[in-house]
Amino acid sequence: MSALANHAFAKMNGIGNEIVVVDLRDKPAVVTAEEARAVASPAGVPYDQLMVLQPPRLQGTEAFIRIYNNDGSEAGACGNGMRCVVRRLFEKTGETAVTFETPAGLLNCWQGPSPDLYTIDMGAPKFGWQDIPLAEEFRDTRYIELQVGPIDAPLLHSPSVVSMGNPHAIFWVDDVNAYDLARFGPLLENHPIFPERANITLAHIADRDHITIRTWERGAGLTKACGSAACATAVAAARLKRANRIVNISLPGGELSIDWRERDDHVLMTGTATFEYEGTFDPALFASVA
Numbered sequence: 001m002s003a004l005a006n007h008a009f010a011k012m013n014g015i016g017n018e019i020v021v022v023d024l025r026d027k028p029a030v031v032t033a034e035e036a037r038a039v040a041s042p043a044g045v046p047y048d049q050l051m052v053l054q055p056p057r058l059q060g061t062e063a064f065i066r067i068y069n070n071d072g073s074e075a076g077a078c079g080n081g082m083r084c085v086v087r088r089l090f091e092k093t094g095e096t097a098v099t100f101e102t103p104a105g106l107l108n109c110w111q112g113p114s115p116d117l118y119t120i121d122m123g124a125p126k127f128g129w130q131d132i133p134l135a136e137e138f139r140d141t142r143y144i145e146l147q148v149g150p151i152d153a154p155l156l157h158s159p160s161v162v163s164m165g166n167p168h169a170i171f172w173v174d175d176v177n178a179y180d181l182a183r184f185g186p187l188l189e190n191h192p193i194f195p196e197r198a199n200i201t202l203a204h205i206a207d208r209d210h211i212t213i214r215t216w217e218r219g220a221g222l223t224k225a226c227g228s229a230a231c232a233t234a235v236a237a238a239r240l241k242r243a244n245r246i247v248n249i250s251l252p253g254g255e256l257s258i259d260w261r262e263r264d265d266h267v268l269m270t271g272t273a274t275f276e277y278e279g280t281f282d283p284a285l286f287a288s289v290a
């Protein structure tokens with residue numbers, strides 16, 4: 001029987017990014033890709049990402065967090081999901097600061113400048129082609145050779161690539177709504193240049209303090225918001241000297257404030273997290289799961 005059967009969950013969202021939070025710290029079990037897909041099914045609790053808290057592995061951390069996309073794949077980072085986890089914890093314990101471990105490393109999290117805001121230190125970005133990762137060497141990852149559309153008149157081309165613990169490609173455009181991202185997204189997500197696939201973002205730099213984005217997420221598709229994409233875009237724009245290191249990012253589901261901190265290159269993401277409802281998983285969801 002799945003460890004998730006009859007287990008409690010919280011349905012939340014991070015500016016429209018659909019999140020389910022499950023605390024398995026009292027029942028150490030590894031959620032399988034099949035179980036993650038079962039939870040995301042229409043009979044379950046449809047989500048973009050599932051955040052599973054496992055018992056802490058390191059002294060001083062609250063939990064080890066595994067992150068699942070709704071296709072069952074695991075990710076190294078999920079900014080919107082982390083704010084949801086932090087809100088749940090702070091409301092339960094009254095704490096205002098906490099450290100979690102994720103596959104991408106240690107994340108320090110704290111109450112933001114107002115009670116409805118949470119700040120996550122998403123760590124330092126990586127730019128090396130092997131860190132993204134890319135399937136071949138690109139010495140300058142501010143622009144790589146990748147395009148869609150006619151060879152002589154590509155619709156999208158020359159993206160910046162960044163890892164926030166998960167892979168991101170950012171295409172710079174004048175209007176993020178002028179492209180059929182539902183069509184181009186999967187082609188680019190699964191392009192052979194990305195051996196681990198990639199999150200695909202369209203970004204318009206309105207001015208040095210404000211960028212608008214829309215993202216096709218690896219393993220989840222078109223979502224209303226992608227926190228790690230907001231971080232990756234802010235960093236990539238600053239690398240191109242087209243934006244400041246502190247910027248506001250507008251996503252379809254809401255706003256995020258990003259600070260690419262000078263002293264240690266860590267990326268601080270601040271935004272809201274919304275609680276919707278809580279429940280327990282119906283065991284029938286996992287009847288056909290091995």
Ligand SMILES: N[C@H](CCC[C@H](N)C(=O)O)C(=O)O
Pocket residue numbers: 017048049069074075076077078079080081166167199217218219220225226227228229
């Ligand atoms: N789809 C992403 C994981 C979730 C990222 C996003 N929801 C966020 O808020 O950062 C990936 O496979 O890398």
